[in-house]
Amino acid sequence: MQDALKSVRRFLRPLVRSMRQAKEMITGRGIPNGSHAFHDLRWFLPNLSVQVIFDVGANVGTVTNAFSKHFPEALIFCFEPAPNVHRSLLKNTENKRIRCFPIALSDNKSTATMHRVTSGRLYNLENTDIAESDVVEQVKVETLESFCTDNDVERINYLKIHTGGHDLSVLRGADSLLAQQSIDVVEVEACMSPDSDIYSTADEMKTFLEHKDYRLFATYEQENERPTHEHHLRRTNLVFISRAVINSNSG
Numbered sequence: 001m002q003d004a005l006k007s008v009r010r011f012l013r014p015l016v017r018s019m020r021q022a023k024e025m026i027t028g029r030g031i032p033n034g035s036h037a038f039h040d041l042r043w044f045l046p047n048l049s050v051q052v053i054f055d056v057g058a059n060v061g062t063v064t065n066a067f068s069k070h071f072p073e074a075l076i077f078c079f080e081p082a083p084n085v086h087r088s089l090l091k092n093t094e095n096k097r098i099r100c101f102p103i104a105l106s107d108n109k110s111t112a113t114m115h116r117v118t119s120g121r122l123y124n125l126e127n128t129d130i131a132e133s134d135v136v137e138q139v140k141v142e143t144l145e146s147f148c149t150d151n152d153v154e155r156i157n158y159l160k161i162h163t164g165g166h167d168l169s170v171l172r173g174a175d176s177l178l179a180q181q182s183i184d185v186v187e188v189e190a191c192m193s194p195d196s197d198i199y200s201t202a203d204e205m206k207t208f209l210e211h212k213d214y215r216l217f218a219t220y221e222q223e224n225e226r227p228t229h230e231h232h233l234r235r236t237n238l239v240f241i242s243r244a245v246i247n248s249n250s251g
Contacts, residue, residue, distance in 0.1 A: 017151060024233055034218040038070045039184070044217075045241070047248045048184060050074050050157045054144070055162040056105050056170055059085060061092035067158070068095055074157070079105055081139040082114055094209055103140045103147075105163075107172035110141045143173030160187040162237075168200040178212040181244045184212060188240075192233040193225065206238075214240040 034040070041048060050071045055064045058078035067076055075097050080086045081104040091102055104112065114137060147153070156177070161167045167188040177183050186209060191199035206216060220237040224230065 012123075034063070034220060037067075037187070037218070040218055045245060045249045048157065048245055053077070053158045054080065054156050054160065056144075056159070056161045058089055058093075058100070059162070061173040062063050063160065063162075064089070064093050064098060064138065067160075068093075068098060071158075072097075075099070077101065077151075077153075079103060081141075083137065101147075103142055104166075105144050105147065105170045105173060106136050106166065107143060107169045108141065109143060109146055111138045111163050112141050113137075114139045144170060145174055145177055148177065154182065156183045158185045158187070159183050162187075162189050165189075165198045165200065168204055168208065171205075178209070178214070181213070181242045184242055184245050185217070186240045187220075188238055190236055190238045192222075192236055195228075195234075202236070202238060205240075209240045213243040215243070215246065217241045 012213060018025045031173065039052070050225050051074055053071065053074050053076045055067065055078045058064050058080045061078070064076060064078050067074065076095075076099070078089060078093065078100045081102055083102065086100065086102045093100060104114070105180070106112070144159075148156070161170045163170060167190075171178065171186070171188070173185065178186075188205050189199050190202040190205050192202055216250060217239045220239065222236045223234050225232060225234045
């Protein structure tokens with residue numbers, strides 16, 4: 001009898017394990033942190049309420065619309081200074097809870113020359129070799145802090161920054177907001193290879209944000225060196241969360 005029971009258990013054990021794994025995948029528990037940002041926010045940070053989103057470097061609105069779909073009650077502020085791209089952004093984001101601004105965010109208030117790399121895929125405010133880029137035009141530049149003050153924004157729940165290498169300057173323009181933990185989640189683009197000089201490095205981002213008591217939550221959209229067809233990591237999106245968010249979702 002005992003031998004028969006052992007045989008049944010040996011037969012059922014892998015079946016039960018498979019059923020448990022299937023259930024975890026259906027409920028989301030089996031998806032590892034770093035697979036999908038929106039899932040991770042809901043699953044690992046259940047007490048995070050996303051009501052205000054800043055999409056800095058919104059481009060034509062693809063990510064903006066994803067935010068709108070997953071957080072339909074959120075108010076989304078989009079920033080895209082390149083004139084022709086901004087026109088596409090307006091056309092693609094016709095939603096009363098999405099507000100679009102033709103300005104760049106940086107670490108100072110000024111005007112700057114927007115450059116377009118010859119390939120036409122990347123715009124930036126950095127010192128670009130004119131031989132390899134076209135001048136688009138002068139654009140208005142503000143800091144994130146001054147914008148929030150002028151528009152009565154007291155808290156940002158999700159700050160996404162994809163600015164073609166200008167991300168660290170945008171963060172510097174939010175210095176006091178970060179110091180006060182008035183931004184819950186920060187997403188930035190980071191360079192992971194010494195062979196790429198476009199993006200700020202992951203080490204720079206970590207050092208700056210950890211000094212403000214933010215911690216790395218997960219990495220997303222890892223991309224290899226496509227231009228050279230090499231297989232080492234070129235860039236990724238890093239998501240950081242504030243100490244306040246960590247504390248409110250612990251225990």
